[in-house]
Amino acid sequence: MMTKFLLGAAIAMTLASPAMAQRDVPLDARVGKLESEMRAVQRKVFPGGAGMMVEPQIAPTAPTPTEQTGVPASGALTDLTSRVTSLEQQLAAMTGQIEQNDHRLRQLEQQFEDYRKATDAKLAAPPPVSTVTAPPVGGPDVTVPEAPAPAAASGPAANVVKPSTGDAAEDGYLYGFRLWEAKRYGEAVTALKKVVADYPKSRRASYAQNLIGRAYLDDGKPSLASIAFYDNYKKFPDGERAPDSLYYLGSALVKLDKAADACKVYGELTDVYGATISAKMKADIVKARAAAKCK
Known part of the structure; x- marks a missing residue:
């Protein structure tokens, strides 16, 4: 079932969350970790569906000319940091949705289990016996069980033939x-x-x-x-x-x-x-x- 696959993915994400929370880890390590976790989630959500895999938003870029010594690459670094943070937020949102879906399924199963028990108890209880009072015949009233009405026919009188195909x-x-x-x-x-x-x-x-x-x-x-x-x-x-x-x-x-x-x-x-x-x-x-x- 899809929710059970998602639950497995949520567990994997939860175990990996402390690593994502460490903002002092180098960016290349964070990117590799996030992409690995995303692939793990995708394998859980889309087992065997290679066509459903989502390519990571952060991909290797072409080599750039060597910058002069002392010129900071703060713009590129800031952009990369922002994209990594965005990816981490997406994974966190996915984990939350997975947990909500699993919780809702557990609630539904519990409600129906309770409902089943209540229904079984009602069906197991013996039906009340209806009684009528017979008219007096030279003596006191006598209470006798009421006879059940004859069962109605459940369908046409024609016979229903069972097929024989070998299966x-x-x-x-x-x-x-x-x-x-x-x-x-x-x-x-x-x-x-x-x-x-x-x-x-x-x-x-x-x-x-x-x-x-x-x-x-x-x-x-x-x-x-x-x-x-x-x-x-x-x-x-x-x-x-x-x-x-x-x-x-x-x-x-x-x-x-x-x-x-x-x-x-x-x-x-x-x-x-x-x-x-x-x-x-x-x-x-x-x-x-x-x-x-x-x-």
Whole structure:
């Protein structure tokens, strides 16, 4: 995850900060140190992306004619000192931003961990037994349990056929998708959970975990949906459906009257995946933030 790469870079910068603070070190040593640290940060932020490397602003200059003895080069020295100081300030600002991003991610993870525990506790509690008072039949009133209403059909009566392509992960996901399309949400969740459990390395694991959340959301269970969406972002941050899960997580939180938390999720989505998501999703995020009245 990008924030974890940035955290590693921040640690490297923090360890190097005492050296930058020493203004009595010769300029050539400061420049070499700063350029080395900048390359270390870039390797953390853009692992393997040579094209993303930023060239240092301070580069060797062509040899200049030898100055006469006693003529000071104060102008060039002052300019070089200013540029080195500017570079140090840029590195310090980058370190601060890295630390802020990591702190925000830790806060978000803690909030959802607390929310998960509260939701699990509610789901584990036995439902209250509703009672009705029977009419008197030659004696005192008798309280009897109320019979539950028969469960409504979860989808069309037509059978949903499980595909057989030879790819078990693909077949399992497509089967769960067809059940979801047929509005047989409970069966869809069961089939999709099996895909995630049996094939966590498959690209379809991210798809399946995201669709579990969609099934819960469509079935009127935003609490379970929010947990499923967050699990997809946490377990498969590089998965193809991780951005979608963050977007729908915001929708689930709005349904739970947690608009402030939804706004944080939309911010996380933009920060982490803003460079890769589609133009349509970017437009959807703008609309969702407006609906949630995000600042």
